[in-house]
Amino acid sequence: MWGGMLLENHIAGQRAVQILQGVDAELPRIGQTMVLVQNEGATNERNQYIRTTEVSAVKRKFEDSQGKMVDMNVVTCSISDALRTDFQGSEGNAKAAPAAGATRIRDTTVADAGSYVGVVPLAAAANLGTFSIRASSVYTQLVPSAQTETPLVDLKPNGEQVVLSAAGGPVTITTSVALNTSHTISVLASQGRQDKTARPLHRHRH
Numbered sequence: 001m002w003g004g005m006l007l008e009n010h011i012a013g014q015r016a017v018q019i020l021q022g023v024d025a026e027l028p029r030i031g032q033t034m035v036l037v038q039n040e041g042a043t044n045e046r047n048q049y050i051r052t053t054e055v056s057a058v059k060r061k062f063e064d065s066q067g068k069m070v071d072m073n074v075v076t077c078s079i080s081d082a083l084r085t086d087f088q089g090s091e092g093n094a095k096a097a098p099a100a101g102a103t104r105i106r107d108t109t110v111a112d113a114g115s116y117v118g119v120v121p122l123a124a125a126a127n128l129g130t131f132s133i134r135a136s137s138v139y140t141q142l143v144p145s146a147q148t149e150t151p152l153v154d155l156k157p158n159g160e161q162v163v164l165s166a167a168g169g170p171v172t173i174t175t176s177v178a179l180n181t182s183h184t185i186s187v188l189a190s191q192g193r194q195d196k197t198a199r200p201l202h203r204h205r206h
Contacts (some may be wrong), residue, residue: 002034002105005098007074007091014083017050019075019105020096023059028052028077035097037104048083049108054078064094072096 004021017036019028028034030052037047056076061069072094090099098104118140128131 002028002107004075004104004105005096006036006103007085007092008198009088010083010087010089010103010121012083014087016076016078017083018089019077020062020090020092021073021075022096023071023073025096027057027073027075028055030055033108035106035108038081038085038087038107039101040104043177048087050079050081050083052077054082060092062092062094068094070094084138 002019003025004019007018007020010017033049035047035049035053037045039045054077057073058076059071060074064070064074070091087103088101090097090102118195120135120137120140123134123136
């Protein structure tokens with residue numbers, strides 16, 4: 001849970017959010033990703049991940065339960081994507097505690113569960129039987145842009161075969177299988193159409 005609360009209601013289309021938190025609490029960082037969660041744990045729960053692009057804070061006084069005025073930070077965070085839905089906030093209070101049913105703000109932790117690939121043109125034509133190829137660059141554009149590129153060099157071009165296979169040429173596959181009524185053998189071939197989709201050419205059932 002982030003050490004603050006969403007201050008008042010926010011509507012869809014906003015490109016900034018306001019967070020109320022203590023003056024000693026850490027401010028959100030530029031580029032930090034947080035998540036707004038409305039109706040957390042309920043069947044109508046909705047959430048949105050937001051990434052801060054600009055952060056500013058001003059001090060304002062809020063009254064606590066004993067009537068004492070306490071300094072609090074009102075933090076305005078510009079976000080990279082506009083809010084896609086309305087989020088219910090909470091009235092300002094000296095504890096920065098969200099009201100029941102109001103939106104909660106949670107911090108996030110990076111988990112490298114995604115896999116990113118890119119495509120770059122060859123600097124020189126690759127011939128059949130080539131063990132290595134030369135690309136124009138090992139760097140290319142990735143989405144999201146917050147990710148860091150890591151070049152992968154000296155790898156097999158197609159991951160499994162040790163040499164390149166000719167495109168459009170004959171392909172020979174040797175396999176052994178005990179055929180019975182439950183096996184189906186299919187041969188797929190590209191017809192060279194513009195959509196480049198393959199369709200069944202022959203199908204034999206043994």
